[in-house]
Amino acid sequence: MKASIDDGRCRGHGVCTTICSEVFAMTDDGYAEAILDEVPEELADRAREAAESCPENAVILD
Known part of the structure; x- marks a missing residue:
């Protein structure tokens, strides 16, 4: 599985980094x-x- 972040959606909450x-x-x-x-x-x-958990749905998993 590949992970990426949608730069247009990310607002820097940091939930993904915490988890x-x-x-x-x-x-x-x-x-x-x-x-x-x-x-x-x-x-x-x-x-x-x-x-x-991302509040902006910025984390993309393929």
Whole structure:
């Protein structure tokens, strides 16, 4: 599974980074970014939780 952030939707709440900091981080500008190209299987559930918890629906999992 691949993770990405929709830059047009992200408002920098940081919920994804709190839930799954191994996959998501905050940029210097205060917005989230995916820091792994491919989400490891052992982090898939937490990445899904991060996506479902994002108040702006900015986390994209493919």
